[in-house]
Amino acid sequence: MLIAGFPAGAWGTNCYLVAPAAGEECVIIDPGHQATEGVEEALKKHRLKPVAVVLTHGHIDHVASVVPVCGAHDVPAWIHPADRYMMSDPEKALGLSIGMPLMGELTVGEPDDVKELADGAELRLAGLDFSVAHAPGHTKGSVTFRMPESADVPSVFFSGDLLFAGSIGRTDLPGGDMAEMLESLARVCLPLDDSTVVLSGHGPQTTIGRERAGNPYLREVSSGGDPQTPRPAGLGSAEAPRRGM
Secondary structure, three states, X not given: OEEEEEEEOOOOEEEEEEEOOOOOEEEEEOOXXXXXXXXXXXXXXXXXXXXXXXXXXXXXXXXXXXXXXXXXXXXXXXXXXXXHHHHOOHHHHHOOOOOHHHHOOXXXXXXXXXXXXXXXXXXXXXXXXXXXXXXXXXXXXXXEEEEOOOOOOOOEEEEEOOEEOOEEEOOOXXXXXXXXXHHHHHHHHOOOOOOOEEEEOOOOOEEHXXXXXXOHHXXXXXXXXXXXXXXXXOOOEOOOOOOOO
């Protein structure tokens, strides 16, 4: 399996291209702010043909390049219905003052073909299997994508802004909810094997085992407690370093 990823734009949002191998069809995950050039470079480098864009949630730092990427390759975008409005109205999702200097640089809206994700859906795209889990907390329509373990690769978990290396996504923007975030962490993340590779919306790669042992939020929901850690505040995760939205 081939996974090519790069951080894009002002918020350093991780965009991923996933394919069975070089020279084959691929899925693009979260083409965010200023991701178009990086997507095209990765497609050319690995000789990939995109068949779909899938989105972990609707914040502008994850969806800003959806329209040009889908339009250039005539592919659909998949998003949870609770976050679909954000593609056309990103300011409503962020609050009027957050991110405003960048809004003038963006062309917002939906691509021609939008398909909606549901909890428990099994997507078969580009010859790959993705299990969808609805994981509200960061936004009402946040989802994760999990790929099963194969002979040569452990299970891969695209966590969006649910789980980061050492932290979690912020919950103080419209639609965020700490209680929902903790429930999603317990329901979606805790059952995963320790060997599961976590590729998040911001920051470095990690594993479920590493986060189970060292992430204060995952550790506390695992023990049934309530994390005694400061609540999210800045454009990113609950704890420093702050990442994304």
